[in-house]
Amino acid sequence: MNDIYARNIHKHYDNGRIRALNGVNLDIANGEFVALMGPSGCGKSTLLHMVGGLDKPDLGKLVVADQDLIKTRDLTSFRARTVGFVFQLHNLLPSLTAIENVMIPMHEIRQSESSRRKRALELLDKVGISKRVSGLPSQLSGGERQRVAIARALANSPPIILADEPTGNLDSKNGEQIMALLTQIWKTDGTTLLIITHDMSVAQRAQRMLYMRDGELSNNLPHSLCDDTGSAISFGGCFPGTKRDSERDIEVRS
Numbered sequence: 037m038n039d040i041y042a043r044n045i046h047k048h049y050d051n052g053r054i055r056a057l058n059g060v061n062l063d064i065a066n067g068e069f070v071a072l073m074g075p076s077g078c079g080k081s082t083l084l085h086m087v088g089g090l091d092k093p094d095l096g097k098l099v100v101a102d103q104d105l106i107k108t109r110d111l112t113s114f115r116a117r118t119v120g121f122v123f124q125l126h127n128l129l130p131s132l133t134a135i136e137n138v139m140i141p142m143h144e145i146r147q148s149e150s151s152r153r154k155r156a157l158e159l160l161d162k163v164g165i166s167k168r169v170s171g172l173p174s175q176l177s178g179g180e181r182q183r184v185a186i187a188r189a190l191a192n193s194p195p196i197i198l199a200d201e202p203t204g205n206l207d208s209k210n211g212e213q214i215m216a217l218l219t220q221i222w223k224t225d226g227t228t229l230l231i232i233t234h235d236m237s238v239a240q241r242a243q244r245m246l247y248m249r250d251g252e253l254s255n256n257l258p259h260s261l262c263d264d265t266g267s268a269i270s271f272g273g274c275f276p277g278t279k280r281d282s283e284r285d286i287e288v289r290s
């Protein structure tokens with residue numbers, strides 16, 4: 037079953053002068069881990085925002101976790117129950133402690149204060165910072181802040197996690213730890229995970245990689261991301277489920 041089904045998605049800005057998404061088709065299965073790559077400005081975040089119900093496409097069909105997002109009127113409720121977001125900048129509220137930040141999304145589903153607190157403590161323990169629950173974001177390291185952001189994303193047990201360059205603001209050691217945590221959550225919780233990244237070492241953790249260019253999606257790595265042998269740069273072997281343009285061309289010709 038598909039968790040994310042998109043057909044012919046268009047999103048234009050500035051009276052059509054900017055075509056951020058230009059007929060995108062996307063199928064992501066329930067529980068799949070997909071990495072989305074592509075140059076800055078090609079439309080990756082716009083697509084993530086559509087899938088997460090932060091905005092609506094101008095045209096097309098978009099069904100996420102069995103909900104038709106073109107027809108859905110209450111996107112706030114959809115977001116609270118269905119998706120957890122992790123952004124490059126953690127987006128924590130600076131005046132709230134770690135535990136208070138994690139409790140914010142739970143207000144949408146009207147749990148009692150004590151059950152919200154209990155759940156937030158469990159989540160902060162799960163992401164490995166149970167000793168920092170009372171820290172303000174300014175008192176936490178970058179890696180700790182991103183762990184709080186991940187705990188917040190998990191607050192309402194969403195079936196889908198959407199992450200926009202979750203390691204983009206971290207050094208390599210912290211980035212590696214955050215990706216290990218997200219991968220572990222994906223494996224143990226069975227969530228669908230869609231990650232935007234520029235980092236091939238992040239992308240290689242996914243089951244499948246998609247490449248976006250000029251508002252269009254492709255399953256094929258561009259030549260610039262492959263070495264002379266056709267392997268994806270920075271790891272040995274072409275990306276699972278991903279083909280170079282030349283391989284695709286051969287298949288098309290044969």
Ligand code: ADP
Pocket residue numbers: 049050054055056074075076077078079080081082083
């Ligand atoms: P990426 O995530 O790949 O860097 P984006 O999805 O952020 O790309 O942006 C795609 C294009 O749409 C860019 O040209 C960007 O400037 C434009 N864009 C994105 N959001 C808006 C907006 N709210 N208003 C106008 N233009 C936008």
